[in-house]
Amino acid sequence: MARKDRMSGNEAVAFAMKQINPDVMGAFPITPSTEIPQYFSTYVANGEVDTEFVAVESEHSAMSTCMAAQAAGGRAITATSSAGMALMWEMLYVTSSARLPVTMALVNRALTGPININNDHSDSMGARDSGWIQLYAETNQEAYDNFVQAMPIGENKEVRLPVMVCQDGFITSHAVENIELLEDETVKKFVGEYEPEHYLLKKENPLAVGPYDISNYYMEHKKQQAEAMKHAKPVILEVARRFEEISGRSYGFFEAFEMEDAEVALVLIGSSAGTAKETVKQLRREGKKVGLVKVRVFRPFPMEELAEALKVVKAVAVMDKAESFSACGGPLFAEVRSALYDLENRPKAINYVYGLGGRDICVEDFAMIYDQLFEIGRTGVAGEIYRHFGQREQEV
Amino acid sequence: MAYSLKQQVSKPERFAGGHRLCAGCGAGLAVRGVLRALKPEDKAVITNATSCLEVSSYLYPYTAWQDSYIHSAFENAGATAGGVEAAYRVLKKKGKINDTFKFIAFGGDGGTYDIGLQSLSGAMERGHDMVYVCYDNEAYMNTGIQRSSSTPRFTDATTTPVGKVIPGKPQNKKDLTAILAAHNIPYVAQTTFIGNFKDFHEKAEKALYTEGPAFLNVMSPCPRGWRYEAEDLAEICKLAVDTCVWPLFEVESGVWKLNYEPKKKLPVEDYLKKQGRFKHMFKAGNEWMIEEAQQFVDEKWESLLARCK
Ligand SMILES: Cc1ncc(C[n+]2csc(CCOP(=O)(O)OP(=O)(O)O)c2C)c(N)n1
Secondary structure, X not given: OOEEEEEEHHHHHHHHHHHHOOOEEEEOOOOOOOHHHHHHHHHHHOOOOOOEEEEOOOHHHHXXXXXXXXXXXXXXXXXXXXXXXXXXXXXXXXXXXXXXOOEEEEEEOOOOOOOOOOOOOHHHHHOOOOXXXXXXXXXXXXXXXXXXXXXXXXXXXXXXXXXXXXXXXXXXXXXXXXXXXXXXXXXXXXXXXOOOOOOOOOOOOOOEEOOEOOOOOHHXXXXXXXXXXXXXXXXXXXXXXXXXXXXXXXXXXXXXXXXXXXXXXXXXXXXXXXXXXXXXXXXXXXOOOEEEEEEOEEEOOOHHHHHHHHOOOOEEEEEEOOOOOOOOOOHXXXXXXXXXXXXXOOOEEEEEEOOHHHOOOOHXXXXXXXXXXXXXXXXXXXXXXXXXXXXXXXXX | OOOOHHHHHOOOOOEOOOOOOOOOOHHHHHHHHHHHOOOOOOEEEEEEOOOHHHHHHOEOOOOOEOOEEEEOOOOOHHHHHHHHHHHHHHHHHOOOOOOOEEEEEEEEHHHHHHOOHHHHHHHHHHOOOOEEEEEEOOOEOOOOOEOOOOOOOOOOEOOEOEOOXXXXXXXXXXXXXXXXXXXXXXXXXXXXXXOOOHHHHHHHHHHHHOOOOEEEEEEOOOHHHHOOOHHHHHHHHHHHHHOOOOOOEEEEOOEEEEOOOOOOOOOHXXXXXXXXXXXXXXXXXXXXXXXXXXXXXXXXXXXHHHHHO
């Protein structure tokens, strides 16, 4: 039986970690993810888990510890944000290339420069090419549900890739919401035991990990990694299907909200979807055919599926909560627009970079963007494609 | 049982020949020496920082290591070995593993004195049951003999070249062994390859079979960087010890112990003149360099003697 409770997003993820009872956690504090290792160290201190809690001296060492523990045959987890993930940068690549399914709870926060502790997606988006699977949550419930699904996805033999479970700093990590928790036994059974074929501590068959990979082999290994990311797509759906059986909650690559007959649509990631859904409901009451696509799985990127979902609309605004300084749009925009390219009648697409460093967005803002989309639909003219939203233009 | 070189070298090798280290390189000796101190029935997981040793011992798909081996990056051998050891502890507790494993990390001086110092210090402080072995060849050899904080003063290295106004490396060598001793870990020692390897072997064995973190600093000459003939390796190590440039000592639970006092302390120039990297010190007008090098060695030696009293 599921249990109802009230929890912050951080506590929800820490609770999922406890139910999973992983072997090793490497941890270093950084706002807003700090509470996750704090909650978890309490579980360790009270003997509620068997985990070796390694309170390392930096995030680089946190990911090194996790990578090595996973190579040794254990399940390893960590939690971080922002500059912490940036300091893991090198090890993100090492972990994915060694095909070690470490699981990371990433509580999204702006990347320093200047220092800012609030939410945007520049940390995880910066790591989008590091070979990690990326799942994003809108709510605390989704953060919990995604974490429970992460290991069965990453550890699948066809996949064997690390997984980043992302949620929005403060907006979900610290806000307390009603949540439905699965029973410990249900989670344990769902996640199962980690049984790698090869690991360092296997006595009858020593293993070597992390070789000097010369050009004769390197490309083959990269190709295998790329194939693994493709294999992850059906596995993510299969795990979601099994998850629905135990929870009643269904997940896909993205959530299409009021999209069947939509004329215009937004595409976005994370907690802003809650506000955007409210806008959709209000505009629908006014008879406006608006829709929303909330991306849950950004790596692997569901290109064909998104194109299929968006082919019905005349105009689409892709909302990026991260800059990529390409001078022509954010990371989500680049992917979505590329996905639209193969459509026979492709919608006009514009990009909004919004919400950087915790800047708010509200229902009226989304309503205004929908208005602009209707205008683009009517005229067929997109105008300036790469736009920033919600910042002051004059004084600063 | 008394140490016997003959007996030790008759053990099966755990580091295969055919690796690509240079002839006359100390790193291979350091590895073989440490692995020989393992009980044959004990398994090991080796961690290696990026270095000459790493790129020449594990070129995919070949490996020279008989034991499990992990390389992850340059600056994190401490954290990597700690991660394996942490997994071992919990898997053993859960009954998934029954065998005894030992955890050994190898890093060069670049990966240990410099970029890896934070990760090493963290791992030692947290008390992981592991041995960290620094094979100290006194420069970044893998990238072409650039200076490290372990490079001695006046060394002609590729980022501290001897020029018209700068006479080689300006700074003295960092005393990493003392820094590690200040961590108050169960065992810290400094050694190198002299005589029948007795000192080296005994320290490796102690480091491996002392519970908790241990650190071994092994002077491991490099023929390319130090510019000596391959066959002079042992002589150079002996001179380093007899000039007190590289004293042999250990710190067990905070107690400092000198393991060898030369009957006759040789002048430092005996050690310097064997190596091309110090050649400029012997030019007319550069006598002051040898004097200052001697003064540094004397001061360090006196303070070591005082600590070991
Ligand atoms: C790479 C990175 N990791 C973590 C943080 C988060 N962080 C900011 S200050 C701090 C702790 C500082 O502690 P200390 O140096 O002892 O100074 P104190 O705050 O105690 O004065 C941490 C963990 C960060 N900013 N960057």
